[in-house]
Amino acid sequence: MSAAENLAEERHITVYIMGKAYEVPAEATIMGAIEYAGHQIIRGAGCREGYCGACATIYRLPGDYKIRTGLACMTLVEDGMTLAQIPSVPAEKAIYDIEKLKPDVSAMMQVYPTIFRCVACNTCTKACPQGLQVMDYIQAAKRGDIAAVMDLSFDCVECGLCMLRCPAEITQPLVGILGKRLYGRYLRKESPDLVAKVKAVEDGAFEAEYAEMMALSREALSQRYYALDSE
């Protein structure tokens, strides 16, 4: 079969982008479909692999009352999907000096007192494309359980979808960052493996490997990167 016949065989579905219908490949991601439809994404795209959180999307499916959320680079299109991209959710980022905070509830009260407006509706958890228990880490922040905030928010990609949906207008990802900073500054246990690895770096154990990589072409370096097992 020729390439042209292959293209003709490809199954297409209809999605609505900014209110206009487009026929796009049925197997495309939302991001791929938007570009296939002829739009250039200049905001709202970064890693394209589910890590950076830049591509927050809301959508509805035909006959379904729910507003759904997803990352455009990781979510596949569905027939009749109506899409809107959310490249940024405004949030007031608190300015603080981590050296002047304590790793307990006082830090949360001082920096993000809005968390005490939480009505425990769980909408943030339902909105999270990472499947995080967002409400639980906000509840942990209210209790001053910094280790739990760090743990439960660890895989947050800062997409902002939870705070977009929160009726109490809480800035969950920023609360998560504060929890991680407090944990890193005050509560983290020393890792013997990390200490050993830092010493190995300082002793030059990786100099030869580093020099070899620096001599690689961009293409060879790219191949090496994509051959790595991702953790």
Ligand code: SF4
């Ligand atoms: S916690 Fe919020 S900002 Fe973080 S990934 Fe989930 S929805 Fe996105």
Ligand code: SF4
């Ligand atoms: S959406 Fe807002 S109010 Fe509802 S549980 Fe999450 S943080 Fe609390």
Ligand code: FES
């Ligand atoms: S572009 Fe980075 S998560 Fe989608």
